[in-house]
Amino acid sequence: MGRDISGAGVCFVVPTYNEAPNIVPLLRRLTGLYPDPDTAFLVVDDESPDGTGRLVRELAATDGRVHLLEGPRRGLGQAYVRGMAYALETLGADTVVQMDADFSHDPADARRLLTRLADGADVAIGSRYVVGGSLDPRWRIGRRLLSRWGNRFARYIADIRGVRDCTSGFKAIRAEALGAARVEDIRVRGHTFQIMLLHRLIHAGARVVEEPIHFRDRERGRTKLGAGSILEFFYTIWWLRLTSHRVLFRYGLTGLVGALVNLGSFQTLLELGMHKFLASPIAIELSIVSNFLMHNYWTFAGRVMIGRKRVRGLKYNAVSLATLALSYATFVGLSVPFPHTSPALLQACAIVPAVALNYLTNSYWTFRDTAPK
Ligand SMILES: Nc1nc2c(ncn2[C@@H]2O[C@H](COP(=O)(O)OP(=O)(O)O)[C@@H](O)[C@H]2O)c(=O)[nH]1
Numbered sequence: 279m280g281r282d283i284s285g286a287g288v289c290f291v292v293p294t295y296n297e298a299p300n301i302v303p304l305l306r307r308l309t310g311l312y313p314d315p316d317t318a319f320l321v322v323d324d325e326s327p328d329g330t331g332r333l334v335r336e337l338a339a340t341d342g343r344v345h346l347l348e349g350p351r352r353g354l355g356q357a358y359v360r361g362m363a364y365a366l367e368t369l370g371a372d373t374v375v376q377m378d379a380d381f382s383h384d385p386a387d388a389r390r391l392l393t394r395l396a397d398g399a400d401v402a403i404g405s406r407y408v409v410g411g412s413l414d415p416r417w418r419i420g421r422r423l424l425s426r427w428g429n430r431f432a433r434y435i436a437d438i439r440g441v442r443d444c445t446s447g448f449k450a451i452r453a454e455a456l457g458a459a460r461v462e463d464i465r466v467r468g469h470t471f472q473i474m475l476l477h478r479l480i481h482a483g484a485r486v487v488e489e490p491i492h493f494r495d496r497e498r499g500r501t502k503l504g505a506g507s508i509l510e511f512f513y514t515i516w517w518l519r520l521t522s523h524r525v526l527f528r529y530g531l532t533g534l535v536g537a538l539v540n541l542g543s544f545q546t547l548l549e550l551g552m553h554k555f556l557a558s559p560i561a562i563e564l565s566i567v568s569n570f571l572m573h574n575y576w577t578f579a580g581r582v583m584i585g586r587k588r589v590r591g592l593k594y595n596a597v598s599l600a601t602l603a604l605s606y607a608t609f610v611g612l613s614v615p616f617p618h619t620s621p622a623l624l625q626a627c628a629i630v631p632a633v634a635l636n637y638l639t640n641s642y643w644t645f646r647d648t649a650p651k
């Protein structure tokens with residue numbers, strides 16, 4: 279689908295914190311390179327003490343395409359969340375180009391990113407790690423290794439397949455893709471925003487391509503990448519990993535609680551003098567009830583399900599009956615050849631085959647996700 283987006287409806291979003299030496303040269307270069315009257319340039323400044331905001335305000339007074347969005351300092355991630363929302367809602371952009379203010383990203387390269395969108399992509403990343411891309415030769419080996427391996431690590435752990443440079447802050451993104459990715463919900467503060475955004479875009483079905491760029495070190499001003507940002511990076515990618523398998527994770531935890539309820543009540547009933555063949559099904563039933571409550575209000579709470587709760591309850595009971603039968607049959611079946619083994623151990627063994635049956639039937643039948651894919 280080749281439509282022209284060489285400038286119309288494009289909004290450059292540039293976050294700044296103490297970029298006074300860079301911001302005016304950058305804006306002059308951008309406005310010169312992209313003269314289309316429908317192109318906007320939005321600077322998102324966090325009340326920089328060096329007066330970056332004032333410089334942008336002065337320029338905006340003479341050039342209606344330049345905009346300034348100011349706010350208290352909440353980090354790069356939150357500056358982007360604010361800036362992108364403003365670009366889409368207030369400026370009505372249909373394409374956003376995000377880039378740094380320090381000339382690490384060459385303003386001229388944005389044209390190639392926009393061309394990739396015109397050729398049908400939803401997201402075009404300015405990439406240092408595809409063929410033709412490069413890093414500033416002044417980067418020392420330690421910094422190179424950190425960047426490259428941090429990137430690989432993030433890609434693998436956070437499950438961002440197929441993208442070479444997933445920490446790049448230079449991208450052109452279609453408005454529809456940003457909307458589908460629900461950028462406004464992103465909570466991270468620092469540079470981790472890039473990974474979070476990419477993860478959301480990919481999982482919302484965006485078509486992502488990479489375009490090689492040369493990444494140049496900043497000449498003026500200082501980096502704001504601090505230890506807090508690096509720490510946030512590590513726990514965020516693990517969080518992405520965990521939550522992308524959220525249902526399985528919660529199912530496992532619910533099952534663990536169920537097993538404790540089962541074995542705890544079994545032991546208690548035995549101590550109260552109940553026969554093991556009666557205590558076993560009662561304990562199984564108690565764990566089934568606790569599992570249902572947790573599944574319904576926690577594990578599967580995020581799923582879109584048609585049909586009434588009562589039907590779901592009936593289905594769950596049917597599955598549970600089958601689970602109970604399988605578990606009890608295993609318990610009795612093991613008790614006969616092993617009459618002297620601890621009953622609690624046999625009851626624990628009887629949980630195993632029931633778990634598999636229970637997960638498959640509940641996930642694909644009782645709590646089946648009916649949201650459109
Ligand atoms: N608004 C805002 N911009 C920030 C903040 N931290 C960094 N930036 C901007 O984000 C861009 C990239 O940051 P930089 O410090 O160059 O990070 P580096 O390139 O990874 O060393 C630059 O334009 C910064 O001015 C922040 O807390 N708020």
Ligand SMILES: [Mg+2]
Nearest residue numbers: 378380382496
């Ligand atoms: Mg930089």
